[in-house]
Amino acid sequence: MIDSGFWAMGGHAAYVWPSYAIGVGLIVALAVASWRGYIAARDDVARLEAESPRRRRGQQGS
Amino acid sequence: MDGTPAPIPGRGNALHRFANPGRFMRFSGAVLPWLALAGLSLSVIGLGWGLVLAPRDWQQGDTVRIMFIHVPAAWMAMGGYVGLAIASFVGLVWRHPLADISARGIAPIGAVFTAICLITGSLWGKPMWGTWWVWDARLTSVLVLFFLYLGHIALSNAFDDIERAARPAAILALIGAVNVPIIKFSVDWWNTLHQPASVTRIGAPGIHVDILQPLLVTAMGFLFVFAALALLRTRAGILERRARALMAARAAEPAAAAATVTA
Numbered sequence: 001m002i003d004s005g006f007w008a009m010g011g012h013a014a015y016v017w018p019s020y021a022i023g024v025g026l027i028v029a030l031a032v033a034s035w036r037g038y039i040a041a042r043d044d045v046a047r048l049e050a051e052s053p054r055r056r057r058g059q060q061g062s
Numbered sequence: 063m064d065g066t067p068a069p070i071p072g073r074g075n076a077l078h079r080f081a082n083p084g085r086f087m088r089f090s091g092a093v094l095p096w097l098a099l100a101g102l103s104l105s106v107i108g109l110g111w112g113l114v115l116a117p118r119d120w121q122q123g124d125t126v127r128i129m130f131i132h133v134p135a136a137w138m139a140m141g142g143y144v145g146l147a148i149a150s151f152v153g154l155v156w157r158h159p160l161a162d163i164s165a166r167g168i169a170p171i172g173a174v175f176t177a178i179c180l181i182t183g184s185l186w187g188k189p190m191w192g193t194w195w196v197w198d199a200r201l202t203s204v205l206v207l208f209f210l211y212l213g214h215i216a217l218s219n220a221f222d223d224i225e226r227a228a229r230p231a232a233i234l235a236l237i238g239a240v241n242v243p244i245i246k247f248s249v250d251w252w253n254t255l256h257q258p259a260s261v262t263r264i265g266a267p268g269i270h271v272d273i274l275q276p277l278l279v280t281a282m283g284f285l286f287v288f289a290a291l292a293l294l295r296t297r298a299g300i301l302e303r304r305a306r307a308l309m310a311a312r313a314a315e316p317a318a319a320a321a322t323v324t325a
Contacts, residue, residue: 006114010124015189019182020109023131027287030174034294041301048308 083160083300090293097293101286108134108280116276126273128186133261134281135178138288139207140242142172145292146214147239150232160296162228163303165235166218167295171288173211180204191255199248200256203241210238224306 009016112130119126146168153161183201184194195201214231221227249258260268261277269277 009127010118012123012125012189015185016113016124016127019128019131019185020113022181022185023135023178024109026174026178030171031287031291034291034298038294038298038301041298041305044305045301045308048305048312052308052312 086160087297087300090297094290094293094297097286097290101283101288101290104279104283105287106283108276108278108283111276111279112273117270117272119273122190125186125189128182129273130276130280132179132182132186133277134284135175135182136204137281138175138284139172139179139204140245141285142168142175142288143207143210143235143239143242146172146211146235147242150235153228154232154236159225159303160300162225162232163299164292164296165214165228165232166224167299168292169211169214169218169235171291171295173208173215175284175288176204176208176211180208187255196255198254198256199252200245200254203245203248206241207238207245210234210241213238224303 007013007017109130112127116127116130118124146165149161149165149168152158153165180201183204187196188194214235217231217234218224218227248254249256261274
């Protein structure tokens with residue numbers, strides 16, 4: 001499988017590896033940004049609900 | 063105004079029952095971990111399979127491995143736009159906030175997959191066609207798709223009141239939907255460097271099963287990743303909306319809020 005020529009990709013390493021690195025990198029970056037946005041929104045709601053206790057109903061967030 | 067967008071009073075139709083944000087939060091919260099897990103594992107298996115086990119192409123050598131990321135990304139780019147257009151249509155016609163929120167959530171995901179499609183296509187074009195880019199029908203229409211996504215993101219964030227941005231953004235998304243069939247059929251309608259469809263061809267696929275299998279596994283993985291991200295971003299959008307509603311309620315009753323805080 002992974003012989004000595006694997007990383008060389010038949011001479012096309014300069015095209016194959018950046019494709020995978022950029023593809024995976026962009027998806028991971030989007031996932032991290034989306035997760036951070038979700039956590040920030042969740043914390044905002046939790047804080048605001050804690051500050052106005054009479055509205056602490058409708059437990060739709062987690 | 064407690065932030066839980068209730069169904070329009072007196073209109074308890076099916077759409078509003080099933081697309082209730084509270085129900086969506088419960089459902090998506092239960093499904094999301096499994097979607098993310100399936101997406102991650104299938105993507106890793108498919109891409110690893112394509113990189114290591116799949117045979118090299120007799121004409122294209124190892125550059126054919128770029129296909130395992132390029133083609134699934136292209137499918138997500140186009141499928142994602144169809145999803146964006148459907149959400150926009152539902153948001154325009156039935157005025158459902160969940161549709162607007164999910165459209166806002168989908169657009170950046172589609173933009174990222176379109177960018178991956180363009181970049182990997184360029185990296186594939188250089189060794190195979192001898193050029194990073196040509197202004198032919200397929201490549202240009204996918205670039206237009208990318209700008210449509212960017213336009214949707216920009217328009218969605220161009221208003222102080224996020225809810226007001228939904229309508230113009232949805233109209234842009236629907237007008238841009240003409241581009242989807244243009245992308246799909248561009249390789250048939252015009253002469254292009256880009257090869258015609260070989261996987262979705264009517265009849266037998268034009269590629270070998272050893273290459274088709276990892277391609278389809280990666281595509282399934284990307285599909286689940288896309289769905290998981292769409293659910294996550296829609297959940298975030300619902301929570302942001304709830305936070306805005308809570309802020310507005312607090313601003314409207316500063317005295318009451320202060321009283322409850324000090325109590």
